[in-house]
Amino acid sequence: MSARGNFSSRIGFILAAAGSAVGLGNIWKFPFEVADGGGAAFVLIYLIFAFILCFPVMVTEVAIGRKTEKNPIGAFNALGFKKWNIIGKFGILCGVLILSFYNVVAGWAFGYFLEMIMGNFGIGEAFGSFTSDIVKVSAYAIVFMFTTAYIVSKGVSGGIEKLAKILMPTLIIMILSLVAYSFTLPNAIEGVKYYLVPDLSKLTNVNTIGGALRQAFFSLSLGMGALITYGSYLSKKENIVSSSAMITLFDVGIAFIAGLMMFPLVAYNLGGEMSNVQGGAGLIFVTLPGVFETLGGTLGVIVGGFFFLLLSFAALTSTVSLLEVPVSYVVDEYKMKRTKAVIIMSAIIFIIGLPSLVGNGYSEFFSNAFKLPGGSTDFMTLVGYITDVLLMFGGFLIVTFAAYVWKKENLAEEISQGYPGFNDSIIKKLLNFCISYLCPVVLALLFVVVVFNNFFGINLLG
Numbered sequence: 001m002s003a004r005g006n007f008s009s010r011i012g013f014i015l016a017a018a019g020s021a022v023g024l025g026n027i028w029k030f031p032f033e034v035a036d037g038g039g040a041a042f043v044l045i046y047l048i049f050a051f052i053l054c055f056p057v058m059v060t061e062v063a064i065g066r067k068t069e070k071n072p073i074g075a076f077n078a079l080g081f082k083k084w085n086i087i088g089k090f091g092i093l094c095g096v097l098i099l100s101f102y103n104v105v106a107g108w109a110f111g112y113f114l115e116m117i118m119g120n121f122g123i124g125e126a127f128g129s130f131t132s133d134i135v136k137v138s139a140y141a142i143v144f145m146f147t148t149a150y151i152v153s154k155g156v157s158g159g160i161e162k163l164a165k166i167l168m169p170t171l172i173i174m175i176l177s178l179v180a181y182s183f184t185l186p187n188a189i190e191g192v193k194y195y196l197v198p199d200l201s202k203l204t205n206v207n208t209i210g211g212a213l214r215q216a217f218f219s220l221s222l223g224m225g226a227l228i229t230y231g232s233y234l235s236k237k238e239n240i241v242s243s244s245a246m247i248t249l250f251d252v253g254i255a256f257i258a259g260l261m262m263f264p265l266v267a268y269n270l271g272g273e274m275s276n277v278q279g280g281a282g283l284i285f286v287t288l289p290g291v292f293e294t295l296g297g298t299l300g301v302i303v304g305g306f307f308f309l310l311l312s313f314a315a316l317t318s319t320v321s322l323l324e325v326p327v328s329y330v331v332d333e334y335k336m337k338r339t340k341a342v343i344i345m346s347a348i349i350f351i352i353g354l355p356s357l358v359g360n361g362y363s364e365f366f367s368n369a370f371k372l373p374g375g376s377t378d379f380m381t382l383v384g385y386i387t388d389v390l391l392m393f394g395g396f397l398i399v400t401f402a403a404y405v406w407k408k409e410n411l412a413e414e415i416s417q418g419y420p421g422f423n424d425s426i427i428k429k430l431l432n433f434c435i436s437y438l439c440p441v442v443l444a445l446l447f448v449v450v451v452f453n454n455f456f457g458i459n460l461l462g
């Protein structure tokens with residue numbers, strides 16, 4: 001086991017897993033999904049899903065990983081259910097696809113950091129020409145992938161855990177200072193209202209519900225075995241339930257705080273006219289540089305640079321988790337050296353990411369050619385839609401597997417290690433109910449609803 005590596009402490013595991021969870025999904029995606037999904041109604045549904053549907057999936061993933069001490073494919077083999085390793089196969093594929101585009105956006109964030117410290121606030125209006133400047137964005141994407149690869153090559157405790165221990169506390173301090181700052185701006189309160197006072201009529205909207213579930217899975221890094229992998233490095237002494245609760249709270253908390261930071265900034269920019277909020281991927285890349293500019297030269301450079309550095313840090317602790325999954329697979333199953341595995345995997349993933357890299361303006365084809373019910377879209381958006389539904393389906397399969405194939409007693413036995421009172425606790429009853437009934441049923445239904453809505457334009461919720 002020590003040849004694979006281990007987290008050196010409970011807090012190391014929690015910070016690394018929270019680092020995986022907290023990323024572009026929280027700071028870039030969550031606010032614009034809130035804006036697209038109808039404001040506070042989305043936030044409410046998102047919170048409910050995170051705790052009752054996602055948290056049980058997280059506990060299950062970590063338990064499967066820790067029980068087997070294996071990657072997502074090897075884990076199902078080790079439990080003796082080889083056919084079910086299809087979950088791991090799709091999971092690894094899904095992780096590879098996510099990292100392929102995620103790295104591109106992470107590169108933008110890093111590029112924006114450089115633009116900000118050079119005082120180029122015009123970059124917001126020039127977002128389109130920025131993303132189609134192939135030389136620049138390729139360079140940033142390469143730098144980002146290289147950094148990710150370097151950290152993963154240093155191993156679990158020496159690379160991933162160490163990075164998380166430095167970056168996660170830094171991130172919290174940075175984001176809280178930005179919230180405090182954004183609250184001092186004119187019209188901040190309009191932004192907060194938009195964010196926190198729900199329009200109840202939107203609660204049954206298919207885009208709100210589907211979007212909230214997709215976002216919750218993505219943000220918590222669930223459904224593809226990232227947490228099976230991290231769980232496989234966790235000591236038997238640790239309490240899986242309380243650790244998972246901390247990770248969920250951490251992630252949801254940071255997303256929530258990111259919204260508290262973002263909407264006052266947006267409100268400031270729009271002069272309080274929140275009906276003019278534009279969602280979409282451009283929300284932070286287009287809107288924020290303009291906000292930073294109005295702060296004036298030096299202050300704008302500081303706050304703007306700070307923000308995009310924060311975003312790059314958050315992205316980095318997530319990209320390492322995404323790369324670790326396929327790396328752990330080849331290290332376990334093909335006995336490959338970690339460094340070699342890292343080089344091969346990061347190169348493959350970078351290449352798979354090329355269509356996403358050129359599909360934001362540079363290549364006409366990859367920027368528009370893909371037809372979805374909502375209209376033509378770019379390659380990156382399409383892959384994001386596909387991986388989102390794969391994650392939900394993966395989550396469905398993981399809980400179904402644990403409840404009915406591997407069996408609840410075995411799951412409970414693994415959880416009891418590090419949590420001796422588990423078998424007599426109410427938590428066990430609640431968890432069993434979620435894993436056996438609530439999660440499989442609701443996830444299956446919503447999976448169908450989202451697929452019909454997003455790929456066929458058919459709204460099953462009426």
Ligand code: TRP
Nearest residue numbers: 021023024025218219221226318
């Ligand atoms: N959760 C990360 C974010 O919010 C992204 C991420 C990292 C991820 N690892 C994952 C998403 C595994 C799904 C699966 O930015």
